[in-house]
Amino acid sequence: MTQSLLEIDKLSxxxxxxxxxxxxxxxxxxxxxxxxxxxxVGESGSGKSVTSTAAMRLLPELAETTGxxxxxxxxxxxxxxxxxxxxxxxDISMIFQEPMTSLNPLHRIGRQIGExxxxxxxxxxxxxxxxVLELLNQVGIPEPERRIDSYPYELSGGQRxxxxxxxxxxxxxxxxxADEPTTALDVTVQAQILExxxxxxxxxxxxxxxxTHDLSIVRHFADHVAVMRYGEVVESGRTLDVFDNPQxxxxxxxxxxxxxxxxxxxxxxxxxxxxxxxVKVRFALKKRLFGKNEYFEAVRGIDLSxxxxxxxxxVGESGSGKSxxxxALLRLLKxxxxxxxxxxxxxxxxxxxxxxxxxxxxxxxxxxxxSLSPRMTVGDIISEGLKVHHPELNRRQREAEVIAALEExxxxxxxxxxxxxxxSGGQRxxxxxxxxxxxxxxxxxxxxPTSALDRSVQVRVIDLLRDLQKKHGLTYLxxxxxxxxxxxxxxxxxxMKEGRVIEQGSTEMIFSQPKEAYTQALLKAAFLExxxx
Amino acid sequence: xxxxSTPYSGEQTHGAPLPAGGPNPPKAPDPAxxxxxxxxxxxxDAWRRLSQNRxxxxxxxxxxxxxxxxxxxxxxxxxxxxEVDWNAFGTGPTLENAHYLGTDANGRDLLTRVLYGGRVxxxxxxxxxxxxxxxxxxxxxxxxxLGGRVDNYMxxxxxxxxxxxxxxxxxxxMVVFGRNIFLIYAAIGAVEWxxxxxxxxxxxxxxxxxxxxxxxxxxxxxxxxxxxxxxxPNAIGPVIIYVTLTVPKVILLESFxxxxxxxxxxxxTSWGVLxxxxxxxxxxxxxxxLVPSIFLxxxxxCLNFLGDGLRDALDPRTR
Numbered sequence: 001m002t003q004s005l006l007e008i009d010k011l012s013x014x015x016x017x018x019x020x021x022x023x024x025x026x027x028x029x030x031x032x033x034x035x036x037x038x039x040x041v042g043e044s045g046s047g048k049s050v051t052s053t054a055a056m057r058l059l060p061e062l063a064e065t066t067g068x069x070x071x072x073x074x075x076x077x078x079x080x081x082x083x084x085x086x087x088x089x090x091d092i093s094m095i096f097q098e099p100m101t102s103l104n105p106l107h108r109i110g111r112q113i114g115e116x117x118x119x120x121x122x123x124x125x126x127x128x129x130x131x132v133l134e135l136l137n138q139v140g141i142p143e144p145e146r147r148i149d150s151y152p153y154e155l156s157g158g159q160r161x162x163x164x165x166x167x168x169x170x171x172x173x174x175x176x177x178a179d180e181p182t183t184a185l186d187v188t189v190q191a192q193i194l195e196x197x198x199x200x201x202x203x204x205x206x207x208x209x210x211x212t213h214d215l216s217i218v219r220h221f222a223d224h225v226a227v228m229r230y231g232e233v234v235e236s237g238r239t240l241d242v243f244d245n246p247q248x249x250x251x252x253x254x255x256x257x258x259x260x261x262x263x264x265x266x267x268x269x270x271x272x273x274x275x276x277x278x279v280k281v282r283f284a285l286k287k288r289l290f291g292k293n294e295y296f297e298a299v300r301g302i303d304l305s306x307x308x309x310x311x312x313x314x315v316g317e318s319g320s321g322k323s324x325x326x327x328a329l330l331r332l333l334k335x336x337x338x339x340x341x342x343x344x345x346x347x348x349x350x351x352x353x354x355x356x357x358x359x360x361x362x363x364x365x366x367x368x369x370x371s372l373s374p375r376m377t378v379g380d381i382i383s384e385g386l387k388v389h390h391p392e393l394n395r396r397q398r399e400a401e402v403i404a405a406l407e408e409x410x411x412x413x414x415x416x417x418x419x420x421x422x423x424s425g426g427q428r429x430x431x432x433x434x435x436x437x438x439x440x441x442x443x444x445x446x447x448x449p450t451s452a453l454d455r456s457v458q459v460r461v462i463d464l465l466r467d468l469q470k471k472h473g474l475t476y477l478x479x480x481x482x483x484x485x486x487x488x489x490x491x492x493x494x495x496m497k498e499g500r501v502i503e504q505g506s507t508e509m510i511f512s513q514p515k516e517a518y519t520q521a522l523l524k525a526a527f528l529e530x531x532x533x
Numbered sequence: 534x535x536x537x538s539t540p541y542s543g544e545q546t547h548g549a550p551l552p553a554g555g556p557n558p559p560k561a562p563d564p565a566x567x568x569x570x571x572x573x574x575x576x577x578d579a580w581r582r583l584s585q586n587r588x589x590x591x592x593x594x595x596x597x598x599x600x601x602x603x604x605x606x607x608x609x610x611x612x613x614x615x616e617v618d619w620n621a622f623g624t625g626p627t628l629e630n631a632h633y634l635g636t637d638a639n640g641r642d643l644l645t646r647v648l649y650g651g652r653v654x655x656x657x658x659x660x661x662x663x664x665x666x667x668x669x670x671x672x673x674x675x676x677x678x679l680g681g682r683v684d685n686y687m688x689x690x691x692x693x694x695x696x697x698x699x700x701x702x703x704x705x706x707m708v709v710f711g712r713n714i715f716l717i718y719a720a721i722g723a724v725e726w727x728x729x730x731x732x733x734x735x736x737x738x739x740x741x742x743x744x745x746x747x748x749x750x751x752x753x754x755x756x757x758x759x760x761x762x763x764x765x766p767n768a769i770g771p772v773i774i775y776v777t778l779t780v781p782k783v784i785l786l787e788s789f790x791x792x793x794x795x796x797x798x799x800x801x802t803s804w805g806v807l808x809x810x811x812x813x814x815x816x817x818x819x820x821x822x823l824v825p826s827i828f829l830x831x832x833x834x835c836l837n838f839l840g841d842g843l844r845d846a847l848d849p850r851t852r
Contacts, residue, residue, distance in 0.1 A: 332750055351756075358753030371744035375766040375849060384762075385752040419849035435748065 004031035005207050006055065006092075006175055011067035013050050013059065013231075024050045026231045027067070032224075034174065037201065037208040039222035039239070041215060041254070043454040044425070047231035048211050052177045055209070056094055057084050071175070090120045093168035097180040099160035103152040109136075109163045110148035116170040135166040140196055157318075158189035162196065169200065176201075177209045182217065186317035186481065191525035194221055213454060215254060216526075219243055227251050257456040259488035262507070263466065266309035266491060271342075273475050274329060274361075274443055275305035279337040281321070281328045298324040300499040301337070308442070311469070311476040313490030313507065315483065315522070321499040322479045326445050329477065330361050341443075359389040362436035366448035368428035372420040378431055379416035382406070385439045405434040409464060426457035430464070437468065443475045450485055462488055483526045487511055495519050582846040589842025592835035599832055603651035612642035614649050615800035635820045637810065646802050647825050653803040654784050655832070657718060661783045662776055664722030669729025670772060674760050676730065677737025688734065691727050699724055703795055717796050721783050732775055736768035770844050777840030781833045804829045 013025040025047040032038045040048045053059050055069050057076060069076045071091065076084065088094075096102045103112060113132045117123040123131055129148070136144035139162040152160055161181060168176055178197065182190035194217065201208055210222055218225055218239060225243075226236035227250065235248040246252045281299040298321045306312045316322045328335035331346060331354055339347040346357060365371040372381055382405055383398045393401070403413040409430040420428055429449060436444055446465070450458040462485060469476060480486050486493060486507070493510045495503040495518070503516045514520045583589055612618070622640045634644040676687040703720045710716055740746065741764065749759050788805015790796035797803050804825045811822030 327747075330751065332747065355753040358751065361751075363748060363751040365744040365748060367744055371748050373745040373763050373767065375769075375847075376762075384749065384754060388753050388755075421849065432748070435752075439752070 005034045005036075005072065006209070007031040007068075007070040008051070008055065009068040009070065011051065011054060011065070011069060013047070013054055014064045014066075015060075016062045016064065021064075024063075024231050025054070028228070028231070028233050029067075030224075030226045030233060030236055032175065032207045032209060034207055035201070035205045036224065037210055037222045038224045038226060039210045039212060039218040040226050040228060041212060041218055042228035043213055043254075043456065045230075046228040048228050049179055050231075051228070052094070052179055052209060052211055055177065056088055056092060086120075089116055089171040089173070091171075091173055092175045092177060093171055093173040094177040094179065095161070095164045095168050095181050097183050099157050099164055099184065102164060103160055105152050108149050108151055109155070113163065113167050113170055116167055120171040131170070132166075135170055136163075138169070138200065139163070139166045140192075141166075156189075157185055158193065161185060161189075161193055165193075165196065165200070169204070172204065173206060175207045175209065177211070179211045180213070181210075183212070183214070187483075187525040188317065188521055190217075197221075215243075215455070227254065253456060257459045259459055259462050259485050261466075261488055263311055263469075263489055263491055266307055270308040270310070272305045272340075273308045273310075273342060274477070275303075275340045276329055277303055277338040277340075279303075279325065279328055279335055279339065281324050281333055281335045298499055299328060299335070302496075302499075302501055304494060304501075304504075306443070306475055306477060308475055309469075309473050310492065311478055311490045313486035313493040314477070314479045314496060315481065315486055315493055316496035317481060317522075319498075320496040322496050323447055324499075325496070326363075326447055326477055326479050330363060330445055332363075355388070359385065359439035360442045361445070362439060362441035362443070363445045363447065364429070364432050364436055364449045366451050368425050368432060368452060369420075371432050372428055374420055377417050377419055378406075378423075381420070381431065382416070382435045382438055385435065389439055401438055402434075405438040406431075408437060408468070409434045424457075425453050426461060429453060429461055433461075433464070433468070437472075440472070441474070443477065445477045445479070447479045448481070451480065451482060458485065465489065483511075483523060495522070578849070579843075579846040583842050586842040586845065588838045589846075592838035592842070595831065596835040596839065599651065599828065599835075600655060603648050603655060606648040607645055607652075610642065610645050610648075612645045614645060614802075615641065616645075617641055634824050635818070637821055638814060638818070641800075643821065643824055647804070647807060647828055650802040650804045650807050650825065651828060653714070653797055653801065654787065654805065654829070657721065657787045657803070658780045658783050660718045661721040661725055662779045664718070665725035665729050665779060666772070666776055667726075668722070669726035670733050670765060670768075672726065673730035673733025673735075674737050674764050674768065677734040678741055678756070678760050678764060680738075680741075684734075688731075691730055694724075694727055700793075703790060707795060712798065714797060714801075717787055717790060720790075721786055725779055725783060729772070729775060729779070732771055733765075733768055736771060737764050740764055740767050769847055773840050773844045773847070777836050780836050784829065784833075 008031065009029050011025055011028045012023065014021050014023045028047070028051055030038065030040075040051065042048045050059070050063075054063075054065055055071075055076065059065065065077055067077070071087065076087065079087070103109065110129065110132050113135060114123075114128045117128050117131055121131075132148055133144045136147060141147050141159060141162055147155070147159075152163070155163065165181075176197075181197070182193050185193065197208065198221065200206075210218075212218060222239050224237065225239045226233050227242070227248065228234070229250050235242060235246065235251045242251060243255065246255055279299060279302045280297065282295040282297045285294040285296050300321075302325060304312065314322045314325065324333065327333045329339055331339065331349065335347070337347065338345055341357065341361070346354065349357075372378075376384075379399070379402050382402045386393055386398050386401060390398075399416075402416055406413040406416060411427060411430050411434070415423075420431065423431065429452075433449075449465070450461050453461060465476070466489065468474060476489065478486065478489055490507045493505065493507050494501055495510065495516070497518055503510065503514065503519045510519065511523065514523055583593075607614070617640045618636060619640060622636065622638060624636050627635070634642075634647070636642055637646065672687065672691075676684045679687075699720075702723070703716075706716050706720055746759060746763055749763055754762075784803075784805060787796055787803055788809060791798075791803055791806045792809050797806065807825035808822065808829065811818075811825060814821045
């Protein structure tokens with residue numbers, strides 16, 4: 001068991017880009033023994049995916065690789081492409097982050113799994129189908145006889161990831177490379193997939209190279225861990241040792257990057273700022289000229305109210321309708337039911353009626369890469385709201401406001417003439433926050449503002465949001481699937497599932513004594529670490 | 534929290550060193566607005582990047598040269614458009630009698646005719662492409678942005694326009710307005726914008742679900758501003774590519790019309806007409822085909838390289 005299966009020895013990868021070489025991986029060494037799990041941990045851009053892709057020899061041609069990757073003693077960097085094709089799928093297989101895009105949408109899943117069997121096991125016809133059914137059964141797809149003929153779009157995200165795992169297992173590999181296999185999934189599904197991987201590992205005795213940015217998974221899942229940063233392994237060892245006694249500053253910083261603290265409650269007598277009565281949103285699926293239209297009900301009648309200075313966390317898995325609810329409350333979507341802002345009913349207002357209110361109700365979106373127009377400078381993006389709501393300001397006054405807003409979100413104001421693509425994810429999210437803040441809003445809808453960010457960046461954005469709230473007395477409507485973030489920011493929490501509110505109460509209540517089974521499952525799956533640790 | 538004591542965010546672009554635990558010294562705040570680096574407008578910025586693209590700049594220079602020569606050239610040459618040299622019928626390029634690129638079968642100076650033809654071809658290309666660009670982009674962006682029923686009706690109108698035979702449209706225009714070169718501009722422009730509208734609409738449909746459009750809604754930005762400031766600039770890449778494809782198409786369409794007797798009429802000519810005349814004389818007088826073809830090919834080459842360079846220059850991400 002202790003003999004190493006995969007040994008990576010002084011691996012360096014350099015990309016020859018038009019504007020000079022970029023070294024993505026520098027002198028990385030680690031090894032995995034049979035049946036063992038090694039987690040490669042690091043933030044985005046740390047080179048962890050490049051390392052694993054190099055092991056499969058799947059890097060683009062402009063990458064220069066030096067060092068050695070030994071699999072069972074054979075240096076994979078030197079073998080012929082033909083031999084490599086046998087290794088892939090047969091000895092080493094891989095599962096990817098995005099189950100939505102890594103399956104071919106035009107082929108039935110049975111065929112996609114069967115293809116691996118034809119290539120590597122020479123299994124054809126009935127035997128092939130039999131084996132596919134077995135595999136589907138093993139990865140826990142319900143009704144495999146029916147599902148084998150499904151197309152990928154008929155399956156949920158979790159099921160697709162199971163299919164990917166079945167494909168990876170089809171060649172009975174000795175090593176499975178899992179590149180962020182659960183990042184795109186809901187927490188409860190994530191827990192199931194991890195459970196599945198663990199049980200399959202025990203059954204087949206395969207080694208797993210597990211790539212992730214999520215340290216809470218690592219603690220529960222991996223035997224060994226290697227922490228990467230800027231293409232180098234800064235620390236490696238047994239998971240427990242590294243977690244209990246981190247040696248490197250960076251590891252410590254990562255481990256420390258848990259959103260902490262609680263929000264100070266808003267004064268009990270503060271007035272209600274925004275409230276919704278029986279809010280419903282439905283989308284037309286099929287429009288018919290005659291007869292009834294078909295609708296999908298995303299939000300099915302929700303009552304809520306937020307007092308000034310309060311933060312209401314809305315929690316739920318993907319598809320629970322939480323983002324839709326947020327957009328409906330800000331009247332960015334058509335909805336039924338009554339929405340009141342400071343006593344006034346705003347549900348009947350049209351676009352121009354809403355316009356004066358827009359500066360008081362602002363949004364920050366999830367995807368810092370999608371929420372900024374790539375063809376406008378940061379200054380233009382931030383000042384756009386001013387042009388709408390304060391047309392009386394001249395250029396210089398606007399510029400002064402932009403500078404103040406950038407300073408407020410701790411960005412260097414001299415960067416205002418640059419374009420969004422020059423900024424990192426965390427900086428872009430700060431720009432998005434500045435765009436909202438410059439209008440001095442009273443209510444801020446935060447729609448998963450930290451989900452796309454690295455953990456350490458997340459913590460800083462959360463601190464920023466908390467400071468801004470205190471300073472300006474802001475009211476937050478905070479939408480997230482990340483329970484630890486919600487716990488750190490919210491006064492009250494509202495748990496949603498399938499367009500309905502399952503449970504509602506103060507943050508303390510929900511987290512310490514969840515009543516509903518669904519809430520309990522969510523909390524359990526989130527591997528929430530006690531803050532004392 | 535005060536701004537003074539806040540370290541500027543440590544989340545730099547990938548590859549920059551991570552800040553140590555301690556606070557970074559805050560940069561000195563700009564004392565005055567003038568202290569910040571001067572704002573660079575998108576156009577200025579694009580021009581700077583375009584000027585670094587050698588192929589594009591060379592193409593631009595050559596294109597300008599061709600245009601200038603076409604405008605100025607005919608005045609400097611000793612021959613007129615329809616002037617017949619009775620001593621030279623179908624002679625090849627020579628320096629002796631000032632027929633630098635030879636004469637055609639009727640003894641008219643080929644260089645003079647090519648330059649006059651260039652005026653027609655280039656102006657048709659310019660006007661028709663511009664018309665199709667403006668109408669197509671606006672129509673497509675509005676249709677895609679409004680969506681729903683409006684989009685449906687607007688695109689069905691495009692479908693109907695597509696199904697009208699182009700020749701029928703041109704002949705109809707001729708009958709109503711008489712023969713006129715501006716009719717060619719109008720007719721070609723009226724047809725070419727349809728493709729553009731479809732392309733822009735497709736782009737818009739994809740763009741309008743992006744979060745920055747939603748953010749603009751949340752800011753209360755007006756629909757017209759969203760279309761002009763957010764949608765169209767982000768759809769510009771495919772649009773430029775398509776324009777560079779439209780120009781040769783328009784030049785060829787014009788020669789086709791002229792060939793049928795619906796376009797420019799003798800003695801006025803265009804590159805397309807000259808080429809089709811040259812094809813007939815290919816064996817006995819190859820220069821009659823080669824000279825206008827080289828002018829046309831050079832122009833199209835330049836447009837393609839320039840279009841490529843423009844697309845890159847207008848995209849801030851390619852810096």
